[in-house]
Structure formats: structure tokens, C-alpha cells
Amino acid sequence: MRLDDEEAATSCRLPISNSEIVKLAHGSGGKLSSSLIESVFLPLLGNDVLNKQDDAADIQIGDLKIAITTDSYVVSPIFFPGGDIGSLAVHGTVNDLTMRGAKPLFLAATFIIEEGFPIADLHRVADSFAQACRSSDVSLLAADTKVVGRGAADKIFVTTTGIGIIACDPVPASDRARAGDVIIVSGDLGLHGMAVMASREGLDLETQIRSDSAPLNKLVLPILQMGYIPRCMRDITRGGLATVLNEIAKSSSVGMLIEENAIPVDPQVSAVCELLGLDPLYVACEGRFVAIMDASCSDQFLATMKGFPQGAQARVIGRVVEEAPGRVVLKSTIGGRRILDKLAGDQLPRIC
Amino acid sequence: MRLDDEEAATSCRLPISNSEIVKLAHGSGGKLSSSLIESVFLPLLGNDVLNKQDDAADIQIGDLKIAITTDSYVVSPIFFPGGDIGSLAVHGTVNDLTMRGAKPLFLAATFIIEEGFPIADLHRVADSFAQACRSSDVSLLAADTKVVGRGAADKIFVTTTGIGIIACDPVPASDRARAGDVIIVSGDLGLHGMAVMASREGLDLETQIRSDSAPLNKLVLPILQMGYIPRCMRDITRGGLATVLNEIAKSSSVGMLIEENAIPVDPQVSAVCELLGLDPLYVACEGRFVAIMDASCSDQFLATMKGFPQGAQARVIGRVVEEAPGRVVLKSTIGGRRILDKLAGDQLPRIC
Numbered sequence: 223m224r225l226d227d228e229e230a231a232t233s234c235r236l237p238i239s240n241s242e243i244v245k246l247a248h249g250s251g252g253k254l255s256s257s258l259i260e261s262v263f264l265p266l267l268g269n270d271v272l273n274k275q276d277d278a279a280d281i282q283i284g285d286l287k288i289a290i291t292t293d294s295y296v297v298s299p300i301f302f303p304g305g306d307i308g309s310l311a312v313h314g315t316v317n318d319l320t321m322r323g324a325k326p327l328f329l330a331a332t333f334i335i336e337e338g339f340p341i342a343d344l345h346r347v348a349d350s351f352a353q354a355c356r357s358s359d360v361s362l363l364a365a366d367t368k369v370v371g372r373g374a375a376d377k378i379f380v381t382t383t384g385i386g387i388i389a390c391d392p393v394p395a396s397d398r399a400r401a402g403d404v405i406i407v408s409g410d411l412g413l414h415g416m417a418v419m420a421s422r423e424g425l426d427l428e429t430q431i432r433s434d435s436a437p438l439n440k441l442v443l444p445i446l447q448m449g450y451i452p453r454c455m456r457d458i459t460r461g462g463l464a465t466v467l468n469e470i471a472k473s474s475s476v477g478m479l480i481e482e483n484a485i486p487v488d489p490q491v492s493a494v495c496e497l498l499g500l501d502p503l504y505v506a507c508e509g510r511f512v513a514i515m516d517a518s519c520s521d522q523f524l525a526t527m528k529g530f531p532q533g534a535q536a537r538v539i540g541r542v543v544e545e546a547p548g549r550v551v552l553k554s555t556i557g558g559r560r561i562l563d564k565l566a567g568d569q570l571p572r573i574c
Numbered sequence: 575m576r577l578d579d580e581e582a583a584t585s586c587r588l589p590i591s592n593s594e595i596v597k598l599a600h601g602s603g604g605k606l607s608s609s610l611i612e613s614v615f616l617p618l619l620g621n622d623v624l625n626k627q628d629d630a631a632d633i634q635i636g637d638l639k640i641a642i643t644t645d646s647y648v649v650s651p652i653f654f655p656g657g658d659i660g661s662l663a664v665h666g667t668v669n670d671l672t673m674r675g676a677k678p679l680f681l682a683a684t685f686i687i688e689e690g691f692p693i694a695d696l697h698r699v700a701d702s703f704a705q706a707c708r709s710s711d712v713s714l715l716a717a718d719t720k721v722v723g724r725g726a727a728d729k730i731f732v733t734t735t736g737i738g739i740i741a742c743d744p745v746p747a748s749d750r751a752r753a754g755d756v757i758i759v760s761g762d763l764g765l766h767g768m769a770v771m772a773s774r775e776g777l778d779l780e781t782q783i784r785s786d787s788a789p790l791n792k793l794v795l796p797i798l799q800m801g802y803i804p805r806c807m808r809d810i811t812r813g814g815l816a817t818v819l820n821e822i823a824k825s826s827s828v829g830m831l832i833e834e835n836a837i838p839v840d841p842q843v844s845a846v847c848e849l850l851g852l853d854p855l856y857v858a859c860e861g862r863f864v865a866i867m868d869a870s871c872s873d874q875f876l877a878t879m880k881g882f883p884q885g886a887q888a889r890v891i892g893r894v895v896e897e898a899p900g901r902v903v904l905k906s907t908i909g910g911r912r913i914l915d916k917l918a919g920d921q922l923p924r925i926c
Contacts, residue, residue, distance in 0.1 A: 239693070240694040241693070243689075243692055244688070244689060244690065244691040244692075245689060246722075247721075248687075249687070249719065249722070262696055262697055262700055263700055263717065263719070266697070266701050267704050267707075267717065269713060272715060283640075284636060284638045285636055286635060290682055290715050291682070291716050292683065292717065292718055292733070292735055293684060294685075294718055294720045295720075296720045296722050296727075298726075327635075330735050332646040333646075334648060334686075334731055337595075337597060339595060339596040340595055341590055344596060344614055345618070348614055348615055348619055352618040352619050361621060362619050362624055363623050363631040363642050364642050364643050364644045365644065366644055366645045367610060367615070368601050368646045368647075369598055369600050369601025370648050370650075370923075370924060371728075371924075373725060373728075374650075376722060376723075376725075376726035376727070379686055379731070381644070381733035383644055383716075571721075572720075572723075572726075
């Protein structure tokens with residue numbers, strides 16, 4: 223295995239021909255999602271801002287630097303331990319803004335509802351959305367509701383767009399990682415994905431696993447205000463830690479060396495993953511993030527983060543390196559090294 | 575019939591109980607849509623901005639007055655004469671911003687795609703979206719793609735959020751109509767709704783009707799810049815002209831008197847409506863708007879509008895009156911008067 227084979231590392235794009243159809247794995251957040259975006263969307267819709275594929279776009283309007291992000295939420299089931307599609311649709315969007323160093327201010331939301339959806343469930347989703355707005359300090363400014371016939375949608379889909387004001391300079395971005403930087407994760411991995419999986423119809427796993435779905439602005443913004451500004455932050459969602467690290471490595475043209483035994487994974491998540499044949503490094507979180515930090519202040523950054531309840535489990539998991547740009551290498555517990563690639567297929571469809 | 579029966583006019587809200595289910599007509603844009611929004615969403619999610627239910631929210635950020643709007647597009651079929659779900663998703667959102675006197679600048683969009691959707695069709699939708707962005711002078715800044723299993727969505731749903739800068743003062747709003755104002759429509763009604771209907775599976779109407787889907791900013795913004803600022807503008811979409819007029823009448827607590835024979839309707843639209851038992855006053859457009867204008871400058875406003883190709887058919891259709899606040903009265907061609915209510919059921923599901 224040649225770890226410095228740059229050509230192989232960057233050729234993960236799979237072109238899609240016009241005669242093909244969309245597959246479930248095109249929505250995985252992994253390799254096939256990238257190929258769909260790079261083959262179909264970016265050639266037609268791309269521009270300097272969109273091509274960066276960061277969690278949120280940053281633009282200058284007048285004197286203000288604004289961050290904008292949008293996501294559709296199609297999670298199934300819509301209610302799961304630790305959250306539901308309403309709270310998830312707020313947290314996910316708030317977190318995408320936060321990852322660009324922006325203070326989330328305003329949301330816009332749409333609800334596509336299947337005919338026959340119980341009003342009681344709609345009430346529950348709207349209530350959860352409203353509570354999440356309050357706990358995340360954001361206001362809903364615009365909304366829309368559409369109803370489609372039975373079988374034309376699965377219960378309810380929520381789309382949330384977020385707008386925030388960027389308050390830090392420079393703005394954290396995926397292309398700013400540099401060799402020598404320290405890689406930090408904010409907490410244990412895989413709770414959201416496993417909570418959703420465990421509550422799916424037909425699976426009776428009887429675990430105590432609850433989604434980690436939570437707004438990250440209460441943890442991240444105070445630390446940014448203290449002057450600790452990571453080069454890059456990404457929340458760990460579809461495709462899991464492995465996919466996020468690969469995206470940063472590619473955008474920044476750097477390598478990464480990760481210590482497997484430093485990665486925090488809840489024992490229950492490990493157990494269920496083993497049962498289902500899944501790898502926790504590819505499982506989505508909704509309240510965890512990875513930060514790439516200049517080594518000169520990473521100790522203070524980590525210590526500060528540990529002072530917050532949401533950051534108590536934060537830890538260093540590896541380093542940015544010069545070797546093998548675009549590639550993430552995992553040092554296993556017993557000392558071996560393997561390439562940690564992006565998610566290839568689709569472990570968990572409709573996880574967010 | 576008492577036209578001044580205010581209580582009856584404002585009691586069109588139908589409370590929805592928690593034991594009910596969502597019906598197709600809850601997405602019509604008419605009375606049942608209002609009751610869904612007022613019974614479920616506004617009590618939980620409402621605030622000073624959202625409660626106004628205008629086409630776009632207006633907020634102050636720093637020195638800037640910004641307009642924000644969001645809409646999901648679930649039109650069926652996704653391709654229809656004169657447009658498709660891609661162009662519609664741009665035009666609809668651009669028009670909502672324009673109606674608040676805002677210059678549309680940025681879009682964010684999500685695509686929820688059903689497994690098995692042809693890549694060739696996705697390409698066509700994305701291309702149409704991109705072309706509509708160019709012809710509407712807006713940039714796509716943020717995007718997201720989700721894939722759901724077969725049968726969990728109907729082909730593709732697009733959600734577009736728009737951001738614009740409000741350049742006029744005062745800002746046109748639904749609650750600003752005053753007795754004496756002149757009511758103007760920008761063109762003939764019902765083309766979009768009838769084009770979509772005519773292309774639905776099973777209907778072989780063989781008409782030449784094409785959707786009027788188009789961006790209104792190229793027509794409206796130059797007129798605003800000349801200083802002709804309507805008190806209120808609304809694009810005529812779901813629920814048609816009748817529903818839009820009722821919403822303005824209610825928000826402004828004014829009555830309206832409309833001359834039936836002044837309302838422009840394409841003869842082919844009239845013919846198909848008669849065939850299908852539909853009323854063109856309730857059929858959606860996607861490139862027409864209604865403006866409520868101070869009588870002192872309505873002649874100049876109308877003359878200016880007629881100077882643009884998109885406004886060539888503009889005409890006065892009625893007046894805002896003091897009598898019967900919240901109610902729209904139609905003077906028929908043969909001299910009778912009837913109350914023109916909001917859309918009650920759902921004439922045309924999934925029209926936008």
C-alpha cells in the first residue's frame with residue numbers, strides 16, 4: 223500500500239452517466255453523494271461559493287459577513303429516542319452555521335406533509351421545532367406548508383434554511399487545514415445514527431442509546447469569542463467522522479493520521495454496530511463536531527472546551543500531516559495502518 | 575345577503591382538532607390551509623414577523639433591510655408546457671421577494687429525490703433551475719440533496735429559500751391597503767394552473783396553454799425605482815386571485831369591490847375551466863401579481879407597467895372600499911353582486 227499515491231486518493235469521483243438512475247446510496251453523504259453533486263449539480267449550478275461545499279456559505283452583504291445554509295430532513299422514523307424530525311431540523315441547521323463561526327439568528331422552514339398524517343403528530347413535530355428554536359436562540363421568520371397525496375411522500379419532510387452573522391476572522395473553512403494542526407473531536411461518536419437505527423420498524427434492539435442531537439452554538443460560540451478560532455470545524459453528520467475527515471483532507475490538500483484508540487465511541491454504540499456489521503466511524507452524529515486547530519493553541523482550546531458540559535469528552539484524535547495529501551490514515555489499536563476512506567455505499571439511509 | 579356582516583366574514587377559520595388527519599385540501603392555499611397554519615403552526619411557531627403571513631419576511635440586519643422567503647415545490651407533473659419544477663422553484667421564490675419590494679440576490683435550494691429517478695431528468699431539472707437563476711439575476715449559494723426510497727417521495731421535491739435587499743420605503747405589505755386604493759392585476763389569469771392540469775396523466779386536452787411561470791423582478795423593480803411603490807403586492811399563486819384578494823382584505827381590514835368583466839382571462843383558460851368545472855379566479859398563476867395602489871398615482875403606475883412586455887395586459891380590476899371589511903365582492907358582468915370567498919376545498923392539488 224502506497225500512502226503517498228495522490229492520484230489514487232483524489233480519484234474517488236465516480237462519474238454518473240445520463241442513462242443511470244438515482245440510487246439510495248447517492249444520498250448517503252459518502253462517495254456516491256459526492257459523485258452526484260460533482261457530476262450533475264456543480265457543472266450546472268456551481269459557482270465560487272457553492273463549489274467550496276462547506277457546511278454553510280459565507281457572503282458579504284453591505285458591512286456584514288453572513289452565513290447561509292440549507293438542508294432537507296427526511297429521517298425515518300420521524301420520532302426516535304432523544305429527538306424527532308422537528309428538533310433535528312433546527313439543530314442540524316444551527317450546527318452548520320456554527321461550524322462557519324456564525325451566530326445563528328434566523329430560520330426559514332418548509333413542511334411537506336403526506337395526506338393522512340395525523341394532526342397530533344404534526345403538532346408534536348411543530349412543538350419540538352419551536353422548543354429547539356428557543357433553546358438554540360433562533361427565530362423562525364418564514365415558513366411554507368405543502369400537502370401531497372398518500373404515497374407521494376413518507377409522512378413529513380422538513381427543510382430548514384439558516385442565516386447567521388459571522389463574528390470571527392478568519393472564518394473556519396474546510397480548505398484551511400495545515401500540516402502540524404491538531405485534530406479534535408468534541409464527544410463520542412455514533413449516538414444519533416444508532417438511536418435512529420435502533421428505533422426502526424422490525425429492529426427490537428432494546429438499547430438505551432439516545433440521539434446526541436443538540437445545538438452546538440452554546441458550546442462553540444463562547445470559545446470563539448475567547449479568541450480560540452479553529453482553522454476548520456465540521457459537524458459530524460451523514461457519512462460520519464471518516465467522511466468528514468476525508469472531505470477536509472481533500473479540500474485542504476493535506477494528509478491526516480488518526481489514532482484509532484483515541485476516538486471516543488460509546489460502548490453501547492460499539493456493541494450495536496458490531497451486531498449490525500456497521501463501523502462507528504461512518505455513523506452520523508447530530509451534536510458532535512471535529513475541529514482542526516493550530517497546534518500552538520490546541521491545548522488551551524481543548525481545556526476550554528472540556529469546561530463545557532457538551533465538550534467534556536472532547537479529545538485529540540490525530541494530526542494533520544504533509545504526507546499523502548487528500549488521504550486519511552488510521553493507526554489501529556494494535557499498531558497497523560490502514561486508509562480510512564469516505565463512506566462508499568449507504569450504511570444507514572434516511573438518517574437525517 | 576348582508577355585505578357588512580363582519581363577523582361572518584372573519585370567521586372562516588376552521589379549528590382543527592388533534593384527532594384529525596391532514597387532508598389534501600390543507601395544502602390548497604385556501605381556507606383549509608389557513609386553518610392548518612392558524613390552528614397548528616402559528617400557536618407554536620408564531621412571532622411578530624411570521625404572524626403577518628406576507629410573501630416574504632422583512633428584517634433589519636445591521637444597516638440593511640432584508641427580505642427572506644421559503645417555499646417547497648411539489649408540482650405534478652414535474653415537466654409541463656412553459657416550465658418545470660426547476661424553473662418554477664426559482665421563479666416562485668424570486669417573485670415572493672419581489673412582492674416585498676426586494677431585489678432578489680441569493681438562493682438556497684434542496685432536492686429531495688426518489689430512488690430510481692432518472693439522472694437525465696435530474697440533469698434537466700438542474701439545468702432549468704440554473705437557467706432560471708441566470709435570467710432572474712440570482713446566485714445559488716447553498717444546496718443539499720437527499721435521496722429517499724422508492725415510494726417515499728414522488729420523483730423530486732425542490733425547496734428554495736430566497737434572500738433579497740429591500741430597496742423601497744415603505745415596504746409593500748398585505749396590511750397596508752386603504753379605502754380608495756385601486757386594485758390592478760398585471761396580466762391574464764390561470765395559465766400556470768391550466769398548463770399543469772392539461773399535462774396531467776389521463777387528461778388529453780390538447781390545448782396550447784403554456785404556464786406563465788416567469789420572474790417578476792424585471793418588471794417590478796424598475797417601476798419601484800421610478801418611485802411608484804404600491805401599498806401592497808402579492809403574486810397570484812395557490813388559491814388564485816380570489817384567495818389573494820381575501821387575504822389582503824382581511825390583513826388590511828378593508829372591503830374590495832371587483833368588476834368581473836375587467837378581470838383578464840385567456841379564452842383557452844376559460845374554455846378548459848368550463849370543461850373541468852373550475853373557476854379561473856381560483857386557479858394559480860406563477861408570473862402574475864396584484865398591486866394595491868394609491869389612487870393618486872395609479873394611472874401613472876399602470877401606464878408605466880404597460881410599457882413592459884410582462885405588464886402589457888395590466889389593468890384595473892376594482893377598488894378598495896370601506897364597506898364590509900375583510901370581504902371581497904364581485905360585480906358580475908350582468909350587474910349582480912356576490913361575495914368572492916377564499917378557496918374552500920382543493921381545486922388543483924400539487925400545482926406548485
